[in-house]
Amino acid sequence: MNEATLLLSKKSEKTFMSSAAQDKAQANQIAPELSNDKLIDMLKSMMQIRRFEERTMQSYMQQKIGGFCHIYIGQEAVAVGSISALKSDDPIVGAYRDHGFALARGMDPKYAMAEMFGKVTGCSKGKGGSMHFFDKEHHMYGGHAIVGGQCPLGTGLAFASQYEKKDNVTLCYLGDGAVNQGAFHEAMNLAAIWNLPIIFVLENNSYSMGTHINRGTAMANDLRAKAEAYGMRYAECDGLDVLDVYTTFKREVDKTRNAKNPQWERGMIPSYKREGEANGPCFMNVKTYRYKGHSMSDPQKYRAKEEVEAKQELDPINRLVNLLIEKNISTQDQIDEFDKAAKAEAQAAVKYANESPDMPQEELFTDIYVNPYGPYKKGELPEMLKGKDLGE
Amino acid sequence: MRNVQYREALREAMQEEMRTDDRIFLMGEEVAEYNGAYKVSQGMVEEFGARRIIDSPISETGFAGLGVGAAMYGLRPIIEFMSWSFCLVAADQIINNAPKMLYMSGGQFGCPAVFRGNNGAGGQLGSTHSWCVESMFSSVPGLKLAVPSTPRDAKGMLKAAIRDEDPVFYLESERMLGMGARGDKDFSRYLANGKWAPPTFEEDDNFVIDFGKADIKKAGADCTIVTAGRPVHFALEAAEQLEKEGIDIEVIDVRTYRPLDIETIVNSVRKTNYCVVVDQSWPFASVASEIASQVYERCFDDLDNSIIRVNNDDVPAPYNRTMEQEMLPNARKIIEAVRNVTYNA
Ligand SMILES: Cc1ncc(C[n+]2csc(CCOP(=O)(O)OP(=O)(O)O)c2C)c(N)n1
Numbered sequence: 001m002n003e004a005t006l007l008l009s010k011k012s013e014k015t016f017m018s019s020a021a022q023d024k025a026q027a028n029q030i031a032p033e034l035s036n037d038k039l040i041d042m043l044k045s046m047m048q049i050r051r052f053e054e055r056t057m058q059s060y061m062q063q064k065i066g067g068f069c070h071i072y073i074g075q076e077a078v079a080v081g082s083i084s085a086l087k088s089d090d091p092i093v094g095a096y097r098d099h100g101f102a103l104a105r106g107m108d109p110k111y112a113m114a115e116m117f118g119k120v121t122g123c124s125k126g127k128g129g130s131m132h133f134f135d136k137e138h139h140m141y142g143g144h145a146i147v148g149g150q151c152p153l154g155t156g157l158a159f160a161s162q163y164e165k166k167d168n169v170t171l172c173y174l175g176d177g178a179v180n181q182g183a184f185h186e187a188m189n190l191a192a193i194w195n196l197p198i199i200f201v202l203e204n205n206s207y208s209m210g211t212h213i214n215r216g217t218a219m220a221n222d223l224r225a226k227a228e229a230y231g232m233r234y235a236e237c238d239g240l241d242v243l244d245v246y247t248t249f250k251r252e253v254d255k256t257r258n259a260k261n262p263q264w265e266r267g268m269i270p271s272y273k274r275e276g277e278a279n280g281p282c283f284m285n286v287k288t289y290r291y292k293g294h295s296m297s298d299p300q301k302y303r304a305k306e307e308v309e310a311k312q313e314l315d316p317i318n319r320l321v322n323l324l325i326e327k328n329i330s331t332q333d334q335i336d337e338f339d340k341a342a343k344a345e346a347q348a349a350v351k352y353a354n355e356s357p358d359m360p361q362e363e364l365f366t367d368i369y370v371n372p373y374g375p376y377k378k379g380e381l382p383e384m385l386k387g388k389d390l391g392e
Numbered sequence: 393m394r395n396v397q398y399r400e401a402l403r404e405a406m407q408e409e410m411r412t413d414d415r416i417f418l419m420g421e422e423v424a425e426y427n428g429a430y431k432v433s434q435g436m437v438e439e440f441g442a443r444r445i446i447d448s449p450i451s452e453t454g455f456a457g458l459g460v461g462a463a464m465y466g467l468r469p470i471i472e473f474m475s476w477s478f479c480l481v482a483a484d485q486i487i488n489n490a491p492k493m494l495y496m497s498g499g500q501f502g503c504p505a506v507f508r509g510n511n512g513a514g515g516q517l518g519s520t521h522s523w524c525v526e527s528m529f530s531s532v533p534g535l536k537l538a539v540p541s542t543p544r545d546a547k548g549m550l551k552a553a554i555r556d557e558d559p560v561f562y563l564e565s566e567r568m569l570g571m572g573a574r575g576d577k578d579f580s581r582y583l584a585n586g587k588w589a590p591p592t593f594e595e596d597d598n599f600v601i602d603f604g605k606a607d608i609k610k611a612g613a614d615c616t617i618v619t620a621g622r623p624v625h626f627a628l629e630a631a632e633q634l635e636k637e638g639i640d641i642e643v644i645d646v647r648t649y650r651p652l653d654i655e656t657i658v659n660s661v662r663k664t665n666y667c668v669v670v671d672q673s674w675p676f677a678s679v680a681s682e683i684a685s686q687v688y689e690r691c692f693d694d695l696d697n698s699i700i701r702v703n704n705d706d707v708p709a710p711y712n713r714t715m716e717q718e719m720l721p722n723a724r725k726i727i728e729a730v731r732n733v734t735y736n737a
Pocket residue numbers: 097145146147174175176177178203205207208209294
């Protein structure tokens with residue numbers, strides 16, 4: 001084992017422990033519709049992401065992973081809580097910090113890790129990398145690396161499901177830096193005028209790289225204004241508390257699901273209310289925090305260590321662990337087992353990625369056109385999707 | 393022969409395809425209630441309703457990106473830009489997202505969308521409104537780019553574009569929208585295949601012109617002119633003049649810059665031994681430069697002189713009427729180029 005590995009494994013020895021104060025805060029917050037199994041699933045899913053990301057960091061330091069790599073640690077509750085509130089065929093799309101929602105949506109971690117290793121067995125066949133995970137089987141329409149660029153895409157997904165008269169809701173994730181992009185505002189406006197079934201999920205971790213949200217975003221202290229400007233429903237939740245994320249999303253997803261486009265009726269002149277419509281799109285401000293740097297290359301000079309530590313006290317995984325133990329839903333032993341399984345799975349993902357074949361030369365010229373010409377060739381589906389029902 | 397305007401040909405293509413495939417919708421500024429800023433989509437909202445013919449606000453990034461997302465989901469969007477000049481604000485969506493989605497997703501999500509609208513100088517619109525985007529965008533792998541020059545091509549190629557599984561940039565021309573069965577000037581005597589208008593419905597109701605097939609608009613023996621879109625007409629005008637001087641030019645309309653049918657061009661150059669390339673964008677790193685260099689690579693030994701490019705002048709489009717005409721790759725410049733290139737014939 002080299003130095004980097006040792007360091008990391010020492011850190012990851014830290015088990016998820018309970019703290020009395022957090023127990024209290026959480027005591028009354030179990031959502032009635034959440035079964036014990038679902039609670040445990042959410043815990044496992046968050047643990048899976050955490051342990052996966054630790055391996056991601058390790059592999060990056062070992063230079064198995066290249067490029068820009070953005071770690072999701074600290075934000076696990078956002079992906080897990082929100083996706084738990086969806087139907088399995090509801091589309092999701094987001095930014096480049098995409099490992100968390102890919103796994104939460106059900107992607108096998110080995111395909112995620114192989115992608116970052118640039119292997120042809122990766123979810124995007126080694127052509128996308130860390131920032132461009134896609135999973136058609138799980139209706140995951142991509143991580144997108146141009147800040148804000150995914151907002152019109154999400155709007156298109158919501159438009160399409162409405163056009164097809166399906167009852168899906170699209171979740172479009174974006175960082176707090178993305179609200180300052182024109183693409184975000186155009187997408188919000190289109191979603192509002194056509195009353196599209198979409199929730200814009202602001203993963204508000206207070207920073208875009210090193211810029212605090214209050215330094216870069218007018219009205220950062222009252223983001224409801226962004227929704228009101230488009231006559232859109234606004235909601236917020238505590239992104240470090242998976243139950244709050246889940247219950248808030250459950251409520252808002254259900255409301256959004258029936259969004260109908262008033263302008264399908266010709267001549268209809270819509271009118272708007274600041275607070276938006278019960279059956280329409282939503283802007284959701286999820287307050288979260290990232291424990292690690294913006295990307296793997298960030299020395300984090302822009303924030304105090306104490307600030308990070310204070311947030312780590314509110315760790316979403318620890319909080320759920322405490323709750324499950326307190327409510328006798330799980331024992332520490334069981335939780336240790338879950339954690340062991342998560343670690344083993346992450347390790348297996350690295351092994352799979354390591355042992356996967358490199359990208360063959362021919363792959364350079366495939367997947368550029370569906371109807372190829374000249375030097376281009378039709379590609380095969382990624383390993384991950386072979387034999388899968390893609391509903392086509 | 394049907395007298396079908398270029399704009400009507402575009403409309404027919406969309407209507408016919410939309411009648412057979414509910415996944416196709418048309419979105420753009422003023423396409424529905426206004427009947428199309430240039431009347432291309434006139435009457436379509438009556439036929440297809442407001443669900444499928446959709447007036448968008450002036451948000452090119454928003455609605456172009458919406459088209460990409462909808463295409464990833466499985467719909468077949470036709471996104472109309474009032475002018476390609478206005479697509480520039482949507483660059484990230486159309487040249488990052490649309491053409492690269494398939495690759496970045498390892499083949500999972502394609503983008504079967506058509507982006508279409510007017511390209512090139514209209515009439516005295518000044519530099520912001522007179523963009524020719526073919527050179528800029530043809531260099532992007534993952535997209536296909538078509539520049540139809542006649543009502544017949546406008547229809548047949550648009551049908552191909554809509555059926556294509558890949559993103560297509562479809563470059564029309566405000567100056568050609570009103571062009572009927574004979575064009576502005578009657579060049580039909582030159583047409584190698586004798587057809588300018590689309591076929592009648594009885595003749596062929598499933599008429600499609602495949603991408604990547606250049607069309608010899610006028611056959612000739614003395615010099616090859618390679619072009620596409622509106623400059624095809626400039627080239628035919630030049631042909632008329634040059635005929636009087638005893639120079640018989642061959643006009644090749646490449647129709648699509650991506651894919652490019654280099655074979656047809658090469659075959660022609662091997663026959664004429666002279667080549668002039670005409671395109672309406674700026675000369676630096678232009679489609680004309682690209683074609684010239686591909687011709688050099690393939691038939692250096694067949695050429696009896698160097699290739700001359702005729703482009704828009706390397707200046708922003710002026711408002712002044714005379715100067716606007718002057719900057720275009722017009723017939724006068726083409727004639728000069730042909731004379732210069734064939735002087736040693
Ligand atoms: C259009 C664009 N400009 C700049 C960048 C470089 N960049 C990548 S991430 C980032 C910060 C975004 O922060 P935020 O939206 O808050 O997301 P977070 O990283 O916190 O998840 C920047 C500036 C980019 N990818 N795209």
